[in-house]
Amino acid sequence: xxxxxxxxxxxxxxxxxxxxxxxxxxxxxxxxxxxxxxxxxxxxxxxxxxxxxxxxxxxxxxxxxxxxxxxxxxxxxxxxxxxxxxxxxxxxxxxxxxxxxxxxxxxxxxxxxxxxxxxxxxxxxxxxxxxxxxxxxxxxxxxxxxxxxxxxxxxxxxxxxxxxxxxxxxxxxxxxxxxxxxxxxxxxxxxx
Numbered sequence: 001x002x003x004x005x006x007x008x009x010x011x012x013x014x015x016x017x018x019x020x021x022x023x024x025x026x027x028x029x030x031x032x033x034x035x036x037x038x039x040x041x042x043x044x045x046x047x048x049x050x051x052x053x054x055x056x057x058x059x060x061x062x063x064x065x066x067x068x069x070x071x072x073x074x075x076x077x078x079x080x081x082x083x084x085x086x087x088x089x090x091x092x093x094x095x096x097x098x099x100x101x102x103x104x105x106x107x108x109x110x111x112x113x114x115x116x117x118x119x120x121x122x123x124x125x126x127x128x129x130x131x132x133x134x135x136x137x138x139x140x141x142x143x144x145x146x147x148x149x150x151x152x153x154x155x156x157x158x159x160x161x162x163x164x165x166x167x168x169x170x171x172x173x174x175x176x177x178x179x180x181x182x183x184x185x186x187x188x189x190x191x192x
Contacts (some may be wrong), residue, residue, distance in 0.1 A: 124170070
């Protein structure tokens, strides 16, 4: 603002629920991307200094719509831990392996400068973790999120596997104190 104060905008809901950039018709009625902060507040885009994307260490979706990495094993694990239930409805969220393709898309659409990863500890007990690095649609490999929701619904994930760390990561706030394999996983999901 004119006094030099900083303003922090916090969004809710993910990129793929955005009315303009989401997987229509499985979207909400508003803009959930970083651009929506400008639209909703009246602050011009050139005044935004930094965009921090916040994502989970795995993928979730509320309600219907394509979720190529959806996986019952990870959903059951997270639900058994008391995680991933809708705040309003209490319904279990759909869960899947981390989708690096969708993350690249969200990073581009939002102009993300930094990423914050949450819920890493939800994966602490797994022996092997999977990261979606591309999609298979029929005989074609796609390294991008198709804009046609029908095609995205047909996509099957192509995975890279990472060894699990099988030790607690809860409440660890320093990079070097995380288990080595957890650090390798985080590097893997960011740089795939």
